[in-house]
């Protein structure tokens with residue numbers, strides 16, 4: 001038994017979509033969330049920059065005594081997860097696998113779209129996964145232009161949020177795509193707009209939040225570091241930005257939790 005917290009890290013608010021699935025699936029586990037905030041968005045940055053931010057974040061979480069780190073950010077995973085695992089080989093570090101595999105295995109049209117940040121799409125991780133599971137599937141890559149900024153500002157439900165999503169999603173409609181992979185952890189917060197737009201086009205929207213939570217559960221068992229069944233979990237929030245940002249993270253997380 002190990003009641004230490006699991007660390008969850010993202011460039012900002014996006015990893016809360018992973019945090020939410022961890023809360024749901026592992027209600028006795030304490031979680032320590034670090035939303036960078038100061039350097040967000042990561043999407044247009046270089047691998048070197050993102051790797052440096054990820055090292056600072058994991059260093060901080062490890063200093064706080066976490067037993068495992070979940071990189072709740074596709075961009076930081078594609079840039080840095082191997083280097084992080086090399087540096088901290090004594091604790092499990094879980095990266096975010098985009099849901100390309102289930103999309104490839106279930107698509108009927110053999111055409112899927114992956115929505116992610118510029119950096120993630122450049123990294124070819126999506127294409128490699130697609131090739132591994134279905135070499136005949138065409139992968140259309142789309143950047144969710146402006147999505148991260150909208151979620152960071154808490155504008156998901158605003159007309160601005162809806163309009164940004166419309167601009168990106170509309171060109172995909174009627175193009176034969178039947179699976180839409182959300183390859184950035186900020187994007188599930190815009191899922192309601194995305195689903196409203198694709199309705200009637202036979203497009204299924206998939207993300208990887210739940211799969212990551214299942215993987216974390218499996219690793220806790222495997223390393224024998226799960227919390228006691230009667231553990232009273234704590235939820236703490238850290239940032240490299242200011243106290244106001246930290247408070248917003250905490251408030252958003254608690255609002256999410258109250259709806260679970």
Ligand code: DGL
Pocket residue numbers: 010011012014015040041042043044072073074075076117120148183184185186
């Ligand atoms: N939430 C992040 C991801 O999953 C990164 C967004 C950003 O900072 O650009 O890719």
